[in-house]
Amino acid sequence: xxxxxxxxxxxxxxxxxxxxxxxxxxxxxxxxxxxxxxxRLARGGIDAVLLDLRMPGMxxxxxxxxxxxxMPALPVAVLTAVPTAGNTIEAMRLGAVDHLAxxxxxxxxxxxxxxxxxxxxxxxxxxxxxxxxAELVGGSKAMREVQKAxxxxxxSETTVLITGETGTGKEVVARALHRHGGRAGKPxxxxxxxxxxxxxxxxxxxxxxxxxxxxxxxxxxxxxxxAHGGTLFLDEVGDMALPMQAxxxxxxxxxxxxxxxxxxxxxDVRILAATHRDLARAVKDGTFREDLFYRLGVVPVRLxxxxxxxxxxxxxxxxxxxxCPGGKRLSPGAAARLLAxxxxxxxxxxxxxIERVAALARRPIVTPEDLSFLDAPTxxxxxxxxxxxxxxxxxxxENAMIRRALAAAEGNRAEAAxxxxxxxxxxxxxxxxxxxxxxxxxxxxxxxxDESNR
Numbered sequence: 130x131x132x133x134x135x136x137x138x139x140x141x142x143x144x145x146x147x148x149x150x151x152x153x154x155x156x157x158x159x160x161x162x163x164x165x166x167x168x169r170l171a172r173g174g175i176d177a178v179l180l181d182l183r184m185p186g187m188x189x190x191x192x193x194x195x196x197x198x199x200m201p202a203l204p205v206a207v208l209t210a211v212p213t214a215g216n217t218i219e220a221m222r223l224g225a226v227d228h229l230a231x232x233x234x235x236x237x238x239x240x241x242x243x244x245x246x247x248x249x250x251x252x253x254x255x256x257x258x259x260x261x262x263a264e265l266v267g268g269s270k271a272m273r274e275v276q277k278a279x280x281x282x283x284x285s286e287t288t289v290l291i292t293g294e295t296g297t298g299k300e301v302v303a304r305a306l307h308r309h310g311g312r313a314g315k316p317x318x319x320x321x322x323x324x325x326x327x328x329x330x331x332x333x334x335x336x337x338x339x340x341x342x343x344x345x346x347x348x349x350x351x352x353x354x355x356a357h358g359g360t361l362f363l364d365e366v367g368d369m370a371l372p373m374q375a376x377x378x379x380x381x382x383x384x385x386x387x388x389x390x391x392x393x394x395x396x397d398v399r400i401l402a403a404t405h406r407d408l409a410r411a412v413k414d415g416t417f418r419e420d421l422f423y424r425l426g427v428v429p430v431r432l433x434x435x436x437x438x439x440x441x442x443x444x445x446x447x448x449x450x451x452x453c454p455g456g457k458r459l460s461p462g463a464a465a466r467l468l469a470x471x472x473x474x475x476x477x478x479x480x481x482x483i484e485r486v487a488a489l490a491r492r493p494i495v496t497p498e499d500l501s502f503l504d505a506p507t508x509x510x511x512x513x514x515x516x517x518x519x520x521x522x523x524x525x526x527e528n529a530m531i532r533r534a535l536a537a538a539e540g541n542r543a544e545a546a547x548x549x550x551x552x553x554x555x556x557x558x559x560x561x562x563x564x565x566x567x568x569x570x571x572x573x574x575x576x577x578x579d580e581s582n583r
Contacts, residue, residue: 131246132156132174136166136192137181137208142231146179149235153242163187163195170200177245180225182209182216190219197224204245204491208233226491244492265298265305266448267441270550271433275302278430283310288381290425291403293432296477299403300364302432307360312399315359320352323368330373335380337389353386353396360399366425367406367417378421400425435472435479437548439530442467442479449480450495453487462497470503527559 133155137143140161147157158175160166162184169175178196182189189207196205207220210231220228226245229237265276282289283306291299300319307317325333336351352361363369369377380386381400385393402425411417435442443464450457459467472478482503490499530549538544546556 130154130156131176131242132158133242134158134160134166134169134175134178136160136163136178136184136189138162138184139181142181146233146238149238150242152235153239155242163189163192166192167195170196170203175203177242178203178205180205180207182207182220183211190216190223193220193223193225202493206241206245224491244496244498265301266445267438268444269438269440271438272441275430275432278428279305279309282306282428282430285310285428286399288400288402288425288427290408290427290429291401291432292408292429293403293405294434294475295405296475297432297434298476299405299432300362302430303360303362303364303401303403306401307362307399310360310399312359316356317360317362318352318356319362319364321364323365327370327373330369331376332389334377335386335388336391338391348391349388351386351388353380353398354394356398358397360401363400363402365404366402367404367408367411371416371418374418374421378418378424381421381424435475436533439468439526442472445476445479446483449483450487453484455487455493457487457490457493457495460494460496463495463500466497466500466503531556531559 133150135143135146135150135157137146137159138161143159143161147159150157158169160169163186166178166180170178180189180193189209193205193207196203201224204226205224207216207225207228208231209216209228212228212230217228227241229241233241265272265279267273267276279302289303289306291302293299303319304317307313320333322330332349332351334352336349336354339348363377380396384397385395387393406417408417408422408426412419412422435445443459446459446464446467450459467479467482474481482500485502486495486499490496531545534545534548535542538548542556543553546553549556551559
């Protein structure tokens, strides 16, 4: 039975809270002031503290400071009859789980204690691998294919075009290609072509001579020469203006840069490029040069969106949690909440969400409530899918992924099988084994015709 220490100089209020705690299945212990609270805490056995702010002698804020220094793992919630912006901010800054205004109802008290008291911890996640932020995490089939491609291309000098939606980790792949290749000991220089105004991009990439234009008071080396011997990563190359595309093409062909106002300089650089745009369509629309498209896309590597990497979501979240201070871990319910979210911002959105939780969650175990800012769970992933045995969980995961692929393909089973990376016959077999009603799934006319012609 959890033991809750109530620290308040108002005897009647202490008694009321103690009665409510007892009804909720906890054992209340009372202290009328800060000194008495410290004496009781020194004897041990306290699981959480409910702390009043305004007390004679040592006030609640001073006691909270002492507790954060001496007992940093002890959950403390502040209750005050006079909540202000100042004491709310200071209490939360000092590590309070919450800051509530008196009187506190029984339902609010129960919810507060649910957040304060430790939950059953899931198995400890493995420690994050060396490499930190730049580590390429993921064991899904789609990501294993990307990892295989990195292994095949790392020692090559071939230009690689990395494509994928915004936030999928294109720069992480570029850094992995550099880190695992023969140029690993040389510079890796990344340039975001979309973030630099078109009139400045030429100087950024190629450099300029002193006095080449108004304001050029010193020579600039440029990113190509800064990356000499190493790798130059051109991020969002699809946003580059057409005149700049022509100059880039010349550099790729001749391996010589022409600084603005300077003389030609030979370079030894491996080029990696990335974009979230459909460059083939841009070529047709006349916004991207066809010859540059083929020069950059010698070997394309496509990064799948996070919604197609369901098996990677929890490992990625645990990896990002391990990079944050505090040693927090995911509960099964929190993992299910992460799996239910569509992640339109992909891995970048997931990382931001985890960093938010790591900063705001007070308990060592992240719960679904800590992720309440995410979209509500979608029907295709049940909140309790992690419960039960492993075969059952795998079956529920397959069911969810097959339904999602069929919905994305508008019922076209051939297209759904392609999205899942399996043969159509295997998809049919899995649908039958999982009890999915094939006849109830709408197959568009084109899909039916395609399948009947095979």
